[in-house]
């Protein structure tokens with residue numbers, strides 16, 4: 001075996017262990033809504049992104065079973081585009097009130113694909129420092145100039161947009177930040193983008209299904225139209241309870257992505273069954289049931305925040321389902337997560353490099369399926385001794 005590589009892996013492992021940053025994958029053997037059997041013991045789940053509880057909804061499960069194929073059989077451009085894929089793309093465009101949608105295997109791949117297809121040398125990509133790793137990796141892969149501004153600092157974003165005089169400008173932001181839960185100042189960012197002739201790209205991963213009218217997302221909630229936010233990422237693995245992603249927006253940009261985005265071309269299409277399940281979720285979030293679930297979720301968020309404030313817990317300024325408790329120290333965050341688990345609550349400690357150094361946290365996420373009693377129980381468990 002290659003000696004240097006092996007040695008490097010071992011060294012990094014030792015460092016990771018010493019810093020309490022080694023991650024483990026817990027095995028979930030059974031799941032029923034917010035109840036999870038983890039390594040043989042039932043826990044209440046407060047760390048999933050299944051904000052509306054759709055991942056086990058009968059409508060999605062029924063759609064999965066309509067499948068005639070467990071595989072995508074080829075790339076979309078070869079012979080992989082099934083009727084289910086086409087129907088889902090139309091349903092997504094209708095829902096988002098945007099001209100066109102294009103499917104990708106995952107949100108991670110979609111972000112790489114979009115930035116690589118649209119940007120290159122001489123262009124600039126301006127991003128919030130707390131953007132998701134996929135946006136950061138995408139800008140690096142694109143080979144463009146890459147500028148990051150302090151979290152939600154619109155004035156800094158404007159300064160960075162102004163540095164590019166020749167090429168194309170793209171301003172990318174999470175709509176809801178995945179580890180902090182706050183919402184980007186989208187109205188101000190859209191104004192900045194317009195003034196500097198930049199394309200605003202909004203990653204709706206944690207907003208789709210939960211924010212805005214009909215759950216259209218953060219851009220819609222901020223009142224942005226097709227001209228203000230011409231390209232948006234919708235991921236299916238969070239509130240939509242499925243897996244996969246789509247980029248939705250301007251028809252010419254989408255056609256360019258279809259023709260050139262490597263992350264969409266050189267990969268197998270998602271299973272048609274997955275597309276059918278996702279389409280069921282898209283229908284659900286727009287209907288009365290989706291509205292009722294969002295209402296329940298917002299009641300749960302309000303209950304949790306009020307209770308946490310009363311206990312003096314270090315909440316971040318988030319109004320979404322993502323309610324992190326800042327701890328700081330990695331080992332301390334791990335110990336807090338273990339203590340919660342001992343009381344039957346599953347909350348993951350999020351440590352660097354997923355979050356900046358010194359900002360380890362308990363990332364508590366709420367779901368429409370949590371009951372008042374379960375949230376009250378979690379608050380009791382979080383109460384300082």
Ligand SMILES: *Cc1c(COP(=O)(O)O)cnc(C)c1O
Pocket residue numbers: 105106107108109111132134174178203205206235236237243244245
């Ligand atoms: C989860 C997430 C992604 C990646 O989506 P996947 O479909 O899970 O690959 C992209 N952006 C943000 C902000 C996310 O939270």
